[in-house]
Amino acid sequence: MKIFSAEQLYEADKITLEQQQITTEELMERAGAQIFNWFHERLNGASVPIRIFCGIGNNGGDGLVLGRLLIEAGYNVIVYVVNCSDKRSKSFLYNYNLIKNVTTDWPILMTDKNDFPEIDPEDIIVDAIFGIGLNRSLDGWVKKLIQHLNASPAFKLAVDIPSGLFPNTALKDEDAVLRANHTLTFQTPKLAFFLPETAQFAPSFDILDIGLDRDFLVNTKPLAQIISKPEAQNLYKHRERFAHKGTYGHALIVAGSYGKIGAASISTAATFRIGAGMVTTFIPKCGYSILQNTVPEAMVATDIEEEFLSKINVDFEPSAIGVGMGIGKSDKTVEALKSLFKNYKSPMVIDADAINLISENKELLKLLPKNSILTPHLGELQRLVGKWKDDYDKIEKVKEFSIKHEVLVVIKGAYSITIFGDTLYLNSSGNPGMATAGSGDSLSGVITGLLSQGYDPLTSCVFGVYMHGFAGDLAVNQMGYEAVMANDIINNIGEAYMMLFAKDQSEGENN
Numbered sequence: 001m002k003i004f005s006a007e008q009l010y011e012a013d014k015i016t017l018e019q020q021q022i023t024t025e026e027l028m029e030r031a032g033a034q035i036f037n038w039f040h041e042r043l044n045g046a047s048v049p050i051r052i053f054c055g056i057g058n059n060g061g062d063g064l065v066l067g068r069l070l071i072e073a074g075y076n077v078i079v080y081v082v083n084c085s086d087k088r089s090k091s092f093l094y095n096y097n098l099i100k101n102v103t104t105d106w107p108i109l110m111t112d113k114n115d116f117p118e119i120d121p122e123d124i125i126v127d128a129i130f131g132i133g134l135n136r137s138l139d140g141w142v143k144k145l146i147q148h149l150n151a152s153p154a155f156k157l158a159v160d161i162p163s164g165l166f167p168n169t170a171l172k173d174e175d176a177v178l179r180a181n182h183t184l185t186f187q188t189p190k191l192a193f194f195l196p197e198t199a200q201f202a203p204s205f206d207i208l209d210i211g212l213d214r215d216f217l218v219n220t221k222p223l224a225q226i227i228s229k230p231e232a233q234n235l236y237k238h239r240e241r242f243a244h245k246g247t248y249g250h251a252l253i254v255a256g257s258y259g260k261i262g263a264a265s266i267s268t269a270a271t272f273r274i275g276a277g278m279v280t281t282f283i284p285k286c287g288y289s290i291l292q293n294t295v296p297e298a299m300v301a302t303d304i305e306e307e308f309l310s311k312i313n314v315d316f317e318p319s320a321i322g323v324g325m326g327i328g329k330s331d332k333t334v335e336a337l338k339s340l341f342k343n344y345k346s347p348m349v350i351d352a353d354a355i356n357l358i359s360e361n362k363e364l365l366k367l368l369p370k371n372s373i374l375t376p377h378l379g380e381l382q383r384l385v386g387k388w389k390d391d392y393d394k395i396e397k398v399k400e401f402s403i404k405h406e407v408l409v410v411i412k413g414a415y416s417i418t419i420f421g422d423t424l425y426l427n428s429s430g431n432p433g434m435a436t437a438g439s440g441d442s443l444s445g446v447i448t449g450l451l452s453q454g455y456d457p458l459t460s461c462v463f464g465v466y467m468h469g470f471a472g473d474l475a476v477n478q479m480g481y482e483a484v485m486a487n488d489i490i491n492n493i494g495e496a497y498m499m500l501f502a503k504d505q506s507e508g509e510n511n
């Protein structure tokens with residue numbers, strides 16, 4: 001699914017009106033009717049008070065349509081107009097007149113904080129104050145109104161986007177945003193719903209299809225693409241009947257140092273589970289027995305050093321390389337990385353301490369093989385690209401990095417983002433149970449294993465991040481959030497493949 005910017009949505013709106021020969025008011029009626037249906041299905045005529053707060057633009061217009069339809073259906077509705085400006089939109093005014101035809105309880109005009117109503121915890125609050133047209137942070141009494149609503153335990157439903165939140169630019173005042181319990185968003189979700197600083201304001205949402213022009217939606221390059229099950233299904237490659245282990249490559253995992261050989265075991269196991277044909281794991285000598293015991297399927301090659309990596313040397317050409325998990329930051333390891341980057345042409349996943357070493361030794365940046373995949377968590381990312389002002393600045397910095405060094409970057413976390421040049425993919429699978437040591441090592445193994453099987457670097461990232469999260473969701477369903485360990489994610493990769501094409505509801509939160 002695509003995420004569009006506010007500007008693109010206004011463009012889609014305009015094209016829709018032309019193509020479908022409808023008026024703005026007709027489109028607004030569709031939007032309001034969709035919200036009404038959502039309510040009606042759930043409330044089924046219940047008499048709970050519904051307090052609809054309408055702004056003076058088209059978001060307010062949506063609120064007025066909803067109010068009219070609810071009143072006509074016999075609901076207990078109180079409509080407020082948050083009258084912060086005289087610049088009422090044409091469609092707002094149109095619907096303001098219409099609502100007067102269905103009730104003698106005209107909308108209550110609010111002009112300052114003396115007009116704030118008392119709200120019972122059982123009431124329902126509908127936020128139709130501002131939508132995607134917000135052009136500056138809310139202030140004055142409107143900000144106070146938002147805080148008044150936030151202070152109430154009543155259920156808060158936002159129309160299109162919580163008021164005060166910008167759909168695709170940075171938030172400046174987090175005390176001036178409605179904390180919605182649920183959001184009904186039109187046509188496509190907004191980027192702000194997925195980013196760490198702003199997702200808290202829209203913790204759950206439904207997308208309402210208001211029939212915007214299909215051609216525009218299909219042919220326009222979006223701000224970002226959300227990867228859910230249908231997209232992942234399209235990326236999966238079927239196995240060949242006459243395949244043999246060589247068909248799926250011989251991957252090389254370069255990992256581990258004294259006390260961190262587990263990182264090598266975890267990555268190696270994940271590389272196998274996702275489907276690599278063969279894996280050789282290159283580790284310091286001290287890890288030899290551990291690796292052979294924990295992943296007997298792997299071949300093991302060792303460094304001349306006992307406790308860290310100093311010179312990476314294998315006698316085959318790897319189909320893919322995953323490097324960095326638990327390697328530590330010894331000076332000799334920097335040299336080992338330099339010669340690895342110079343001498344090996346295999347597609348590469350660069351993770352953990354390999355990323356930290358690149359940050360500390362910028363000369364390594366110039367040697368990064370083209371189309372390599374870097375998989376930093378936020379700490380590693382900050383060392384790599386420097387501090388960012390906000391989530392959007394972070395994305396811009398990573399895009400620049402990706403373009404300059406011709407690499408792909410996976411920013412790990414909730415809704416991991418894969419950035420390839422100026423293209424963004426947001427992952428929908430995964431859950432907080434995956435915030436556990438070794439979870440990242442298993443991801444680098446997964447991506448390496450996909451590269452090894454011949455998936456291209458972009459597909460390996462996007463599909464790999466999805467499958468890793470999906471396996472984590474299945475693990476959580478078996479044992480709950482707290483108990484999941486990295487090996488549980490790996491042990492569910494097989495189930496994730498099997499469930500990929502199954503019609504089943506057992507996967508996690510946002511697939």
Ligand SMILES: NC(=O)C1=CN([C@@H]2O[C@H](COP(=O)(O)OP(=O)(O)OC[C@H]3O[C@@H](n4cnc5c(N)ncnc54)[C@H](O)[C@@H]3O)[C@@H](O)[C@H]2O)[C@@H](O)CC1
Nearest residue numbers: 013028031057058059130131132133134135136137138160
């Ligand atoms: N194509 C679409 O996506 C559709 C959008 N519709 C609705 O239209 C909304 C957008 O409507 P508008 O463009 O009228 O914008 P809004 O309703 O979000 O904002 C209204 C007005 O508020 C003013 N304003 C902005 N920031 C302010 C601030 N901090 N303090 C005071 N005033 C401020 C702006 O000048 C703007 O005219 C969407 O969010 C959605 O709810 C729907 O009616 C149907 C179609």
Ligand SMILES: Nc1ncnc2c1ncn2[C@@H]1O[C@H](COP(=O)(O)OP(=O)(O)O)[C@@H](O)[C@H]1O
Nearest residue numbers: 377413414430431432434435437438439440441
């Ligand atoms: N709250 C969360 N929601 C979804 N995925 C998560 C969450 N927390 C962690 N993950 C995933 O788990 C992995 C953690 O990686 P990382 O921080 O490198 O762990 P480690 O270094 O311990 O191996 C990433 O793939 C990340 O996307």
Ligand SMILES: [K+]
Nearest residue numbers: 127130161163
């Ligand atoms: K709103």
